[in-house]
Amino acid sequence: MDEPETGPLRRCMVTRESLPKEAMIRFVLDPERVVVPDLAGRLPGRGMWLSARTDVLERALKRGAFARAARGTVQLPPDLRARIEDGLKRRLRDLVGFARRGGQAVCGREAVREWMQSGKAGLLVEASDGSPNERARLVGNRGFRVVAPLPAEMLGGVFGRDHAVHVAIAPGRLADSIQVEATRLAGMSEVPAPPAATPRRKGPPKGGPD
Known part of the structure; x- marks a missing residue:
C-alpha cells in the first residue's frame, strides 16, 4: 500500500x-x-x-x-473523522491518567500555579472549553507549553472530579506524548490550538478565578 x-x-x-x-x-x-x-x-x-x-x-x-x-x-x-477525534481524546485522557497515577500531574489552579513557580510543570493541559482570559491570567507570558485538547468534564474525570480546567504535567515522556497527541487532535478537529508560548519572564503568574 x-x-x-x-x-x-x-x-x-x-x-x-x-x-x-x-x-x-x-x-x-x-x-x-x-x-x-x-x-x-x-x-x-x-x-x-x-x-x-x-x-x-x-x-x-x-x-x-x-x-x-x-x-x-x-x-x-x-464517521471516520469522528472516530479519529474520539480515539485521540481517549488516548489523551489515558495519558493524563497515567501521569496522575505516577505522581506526574496535578489539577486545580493553585496546585498548577505552585508547580509553575517551583519548576515542576513541563506542560499545561487546559480545558478546551475553559476561559481563554483565565488561561492567559494563569500562564501570562512565562513561556510554558500549553495544550487544550479535552473538555473540563473529561479532564475532571481523570482526577475524580466533576470538572478540571487547569492541569500541570511534569517534564518527561508523558508530557511529550500528551503534546504530540494534542497537536494531532487539533489538526483533526475544529478546536483551535492555544497560541504559542512566549519567552518567560520573572515573577509569579497573576491570580484569577478558579
Missing part, C-alpha cells in the same frame, strides 16, 4: 510530504476491508498514512486515495 514502514518518516498519500510519524495518522484495513484509524501505530498490516489535518483527510476521501493505496475496493466509515 505504501513504502516500507521503516525509519522515522512516513509519506502522506495525499500531499506526498514525508513527515514524522507523530504528525500523521496511520490507517489499516480490517478483514472486511474497512478503513480503520490505527492511532497507536501497532495494528498489523501495511499502513496508509495521512498528515494529521482535516483538510488532508477530506481530500483523501474525495479523491479515493484509500482505494488507490489499498489497490482495491475499500469501505469508508461515514
